[in-house]
Amino acid sequence: MNDLVYAMLRTTAGKLASAMRGTVGITSSRVAAVRCLHGTEESAEEFDKRYEKYFAREGIDGWEVRKGMNDLLGMDLVPSPKVIESGLRACRRVNDIALAIRWLEGCKDKCGDQKATLYPYLLEKITPTLKELGVPTIEELGYDKPELALKSVFDM
Numbered sequence: 001m002n003d004l005v006y007a008m009l010r011t012t013a014g015k016l017a018s019a020m021r022g023t024v025g026i027t028s029s030r031v032a033a034v035r036c037l038h039g040t041e042e043s044a045e046e047f048d049k050r051y052e053k054y055f056a057r058e059g060i061d062g063w064e065v066r067k068g069m070n071d072l073l074g075m076d077l078v079p080s081p082k083v084i085e086s087g088l089r090a091c092r093r094v095n096d097i098a099l100a101i102r103w104l105e106g107c108k109d110k111c112g113d114q115k116a117t118l119y120p121y122l123l124e125k126i127t128p129t130l131k132e133l134g135v136p137t138i139e140e141l142g143y144d145k146p147e148l149a150l151k152s153v154f155d156m
Contacts, residue, residue: 048080055086062094069099073106078118081125088126092133100135101143108138 042050054060054068069087072079079087084107091100111118123137130137138144 044080048083051079051083052086055083055090060090060093062096062099065090065094065096065099069103069106073110078110078122079107081122084122084126085129088129088133088135092135097135100133101138101141104135104138105143 051068051072055065057064065087068090072083072087084103087103088100091097091103107122108115108119111122
């Protein structure tokens, strides 16, 4: 009986070892291949130009505008004022004011805990474009404060 258990254990251990060797070998070569494929790092100016060019494309439709905005808002960054303006112009071209306001809300949200300093700076830079396009700010619409919010018990 002991010989049978020993033989089963030896067979299982051998198969497990060969499986692990194959997995580790494939994984390390995959990692090396992926690392070799990475190109040069894109500068901030190139990044901004790429998205400005994306939003300025002729024939861009609402879906593509939303995709570009969603991609930008999904990244760990606050879009630059030039990119925000390009997005607003794209919203105007597809005649979607709701998307423009959502874009402003998303950019404001991306400011995170620096909202008190970053958002006024962004507004200062994009205000001429907002006026040119006729897009109201979130504050002008009253969307910065909840409509049905109750007064805090600490403020009573």
